[in-house]
Amino acid sequence: MTHVHETPATLLNVDGLTVEYWVRQRKIRAVDNVSFSLDKSETLGIVGESGSGKSTLALSMIRLVPYPGRIIRGKVTLEGEELLKLKNEQMRNLRGRRISYVFQDPMTSLNPVRKIGAHFVELIRTHEPKVTEKEALERGRKILENVGIQPERINDYPHQLSGGMRQRVMIALAIALNPRVVIADEPTTALDVIVQAKILDLLNALRDEYGMALILITHDLSIVLERSDRILVMYAGRVVEYAHSTDIYYAPQHPYTKGLLKSIPNVELSEQTLEAIGGSPPDMLRLPKGCAFWPRCYCATERCREEEPPLTQTGTEHFTRCFPEKKEKNK
Amino acid sequence: MTTTEILRVEQLKKYFPVEKGFLERMLTLTRKFVRAVDGVSFSINRGEVFTLAGESGCGKTTTGKIIVRLIPPTSGKIFFHEIETTAAKHEQLRLLTRKMQIIFQDPYASLNPRMKIGDAVGHPLEIHGIAKGEEKKERVRRILERVGLTPPEQFERVYPHQLSGGQRQRIAMARSLILEPEFIVADEPVSMIDVSLRMTIIDLMLDLRKELGLTYLFITHDLAIAKYISDKIAIMYLGKIVEMGDKNEIFTHPMHPYTQALLLAIPVPNPERKRRIIELRGEVPSAINIPTGCRFRTRCPCPENQCEEKEPDLIPVSPNHSVACFSAQQR
Numbered sequence: 001m002t003h004v005h006e007t008p009a010t011l012l013n014v015d016g017l018t019v020e021y022w023v024r025q026r027k028i029r030a031v032d033n034v035s036f037s038l039d040k041s042e043t044l045g046i047v048g049e050s051g052s053g054k055s056t057l058a059l060s061m062i063r064l065v066p067y068p069g070r071i072i073r074g075k076v077t078l079e080g081e082e083l084l085k086l087k088n089e090q091m092r093n094l095r096g097r098r099i100s101y102v103f104q105d106p107m108t109s110l111n112p113v114r115k116i117g118a119h120f121v122e123l124i125r126t127h128e129p130k131v132t133e134k135e136a137l138e139r140g141r142k143i144l145e146n147v148g149i150q151p152e153r154i155n156d157y158p159h160q161l162s163g164g165m166r167q168r169v170m171i172a173l174a175i176a177l178n179p180r181v182v183i184a185d186e187p188t189t190a191l192d193v194i195v196q197a198k199i200l201d202l203l204n205a206l207r208d209e210y211g212m213a214l215i216l217i218t219h220d221l222s223i224v225l226e227r228s229d230r231i232l233v234m235y236a237g238r239v240v241e242y243a244h245s246t247d248i249y250y251a252p253q254h255p256y257t258k259g260l261l262k263s264i265p266n267v268e269l270s271e272q273t274l275e276a277i278g279g280s281p282p283d284m285l286r287l288p289k290g291c292a293f294w295p296r297c298y299c300a301t302e303r304c305r306e307e308e309p310p311l312t313q314t315g316t317e318h319f320t321r322c323f324p325e326k327k328e329k330n331k
Numbered sequence: 332m333t334t335t336e337i338l339r340v341e342q343l344k345k346y347f348p349v350e351k352g353f354l355e356r357m358l359t360l361t362r363k364f365v366r367a368v369d370g371v372s373f374s375i376n377r378g379e380v381f382t383l384a385g386e387s388g389c390g391k392t393t394t395g396k397i398i399v400r401l402i403p404p405t406s407g408k409i410f411f412h413e414i415e416t417t418a419a420k421h422e423q424l425r426l427l428t429r430k431m432q433i434i435f436q437d438p439y440a441s442l443n444p445r446m447k448i449g450d451a452v453g454h455p456l457e458i459h460g461i462a463k464g465e466e467k468k469e470r471v472r473r474i475l476e477r478v479g480l481t482p483p484e485q486f487e488r489v490y491p492h493q494l495s496g497g498q499r500q501r502i503a504m505a506r507s508l509i510l511e512p513e514f515i516v517a518d519e520p521v522s523m524i525d526v527s528l529r530m531t532i533i534d535l536m537l538d539l540r541k542e543l544g545l546t547y548l549f550i551t552h553d554l555a556i557a558k559y560i561s562d563k564i565a566i567m568y569l570g571k572i573v574e575m576g577d578k579n580e581i582f583t584h585p586m587h588p589y590t591q592a593l594l595l596a597i598p599v600p601n602p603e604r605k606r607r608i609i610e611l612r613g614e615v616p617s618a619i620n621i622p623t624g625c626r627f628r629t630r631c632p633c634p635e636n637q638c639e640e641k642e643p644d645l646i647p648v649s650p651n652h653s654v655a656c657f658s659a660q661q662r
Contacts, residue, residue, distance in 0.1 A: 165614075
């Protein structure tokens with residue numbers, strides 16, 4: 001892929017990543033040739049509906065795609081190091097330390113029979129065997145304080161904490177070893193709005209404080225518009241649009257992005273007419289020929305039904321997967 | 332639209348006893364209760380969309396379930412067309428419940444996986460002895476067509492697992508509409524549906540209201556959707572309504588500090604928005620130990636002395652706006 005900008009500030013670079021699942025002797029391409037790059041202190045929002053491949057994409061970056069998924073091709077480069085070529089041992093060493101992951105459901109990601117402190121001890125001592133248990137706990141307390149939890153709570157079990165606090169603990173664990181990149185996969189979907197706003201503020205503050213980059217994955221376009229610098233819109237495993245969030249907001253180009261923007265309510269507008277996108281998300285086993293979005297597109301042409309449009313540059317750092325002649329029509 | 336009252340709820344309460352072990356039951360005299368709904372009063376006019384909004388655990392779903400008589404209230408009265416449903420029994424209750432239906436949040440759990448769609452939708456007709464055989468089939472087809480599942484002959488024969496979430500929610504709508512109700516409780520009907528399809532369900536609800544003269548009690552945690560769909564909104568906190576009024580009043584002049592915090596926490600799809608949030612202290616208290624006086628005082632940014640001593644009532648501050656906060660009432 002040629003469109004990926006690489007500058008000295010580039011931290012993570014994903015190039016042509018493709019992931020397939022084999023289900024009942026049929027292949028599902030969950031992630032299809034995805035490329036993007038991430039700068040220091042940048043937030044990238046990945047947005048898409050369920051089944052669009054956003055979680056598979058994120059998991060494949062840290063090589064944790066569950067069976068029967070397989071990375072078919074592509075490159076993931078973190079600070080010049082190619083992750084897909086590393087040995088399992090090296091990869092394990094890198095996860096948590098240089099790139100870490102915050103999962104959606106904090107209840108199932110913490111061990112219910114171990115105290116919060118034990119999670120910190122395990123994490124820190126796995127990566128830094130010389131650290132004593134006492135020192136690890138001391139560091140755990142400091143990090144908890146940074147994410148807004150009283151340090152004494154390190155002696156609690158996960159069930160003694162509320163949902164928002166558990167998610168804070170997950171974030172604390174993710175940043176404990178000062179990673180360069182944090183991937184947060186639907187970090188606030190299970191939480192109420194007030195807690196959601198606090199958690200997102202916390203992630204932003206930590207990003208600025210530690211200079212790490214953040215990948216924020218969500219189905220909620222409002223959140224990524226508000227919180228990220230750049231946005232990657234996914235549909236049926238493909239990137240359909242990739243641009244700065246202000247460009248996505250003011251000048252969306254793909255009909256799917258436009259449709260999404262028209263279908264989300266904005267509480268700050270006094271009068272708003274919302275429109276739904278017709279049809280339903282595609283069945284990944286029976287993808288239509290041509291552009292994956294054409295059955296739901298309001299301006300699909302003959303060509304869209306036959307051939308799939310490539311991801312092309314349509315503006316400054318703006319990429320869209322749609323035929324150019326069509327875009328004029330759908331103004 | 333005439334402003335005749337269709338439903339009135341007076342001082343509704345629902346306390347769930349906290350289950351205790353055998354020994355504990357023997358040794359302690361006091362029984363503890365979860366005060367899920369703790370004195371809720373409101374009324375809904377014909378043709379209105381009345382929204383109950385609040386965070387998880389505030390009692391909004393319990394209120395909805397009590398209204399359609401799925402669970403009995405601990406105390407309080409409900410009037411439907413001036414008939415006290417809480418006192419109705421047997422035959423009278425059966426006739427009343429025919430006019431009030433409920434749609435649940437999870438369309439995957441609310442349909443029997445072993446029942447074909449045609450049978451599931453037609454089942455209420457048999458239970459209420461309204462129609463069977465060919466007439467039932469005819470009615471089922473008509474209603475399936477009405478909720479946008481065409482051709483109905485095809486949908487009639489499939490099982491729920493063959494349908495998408497959006498289609499299932501339409502089935503749930505069809506099933507609740509087949510008895511020709513006047514009043515529908517919609518409990519988070521779109522929260523489990525893909526973003527691009529949410530608006531189609533909301534639009535369907537609004538169309539049906541116009542055509543069939545329906546009245547809705549809409550239950551949601553998503554205030555952006557609440558703003559789009561409702562006429563009136565009541566904000567609940569820990570089992571009580573803290574603020575209630577016309578939609579525009581609530582969104583333009585929120586008076587209760589909780590409402591203000593809630594509104595500011597909603598993500599806004601605008602990359603240039605400057606976020607300011609109101610910090611609420613701590614977490615929502617447990618519904619077993621509700622604070623004395625004003626139940627919000629433990630988290631309120633500006634509590635006063637009197638808040639500790641007595642609980643503020645929900646008092647009108649303008650014709651279409653009531654609030655339960657001492658300092659807001661004085662303003």
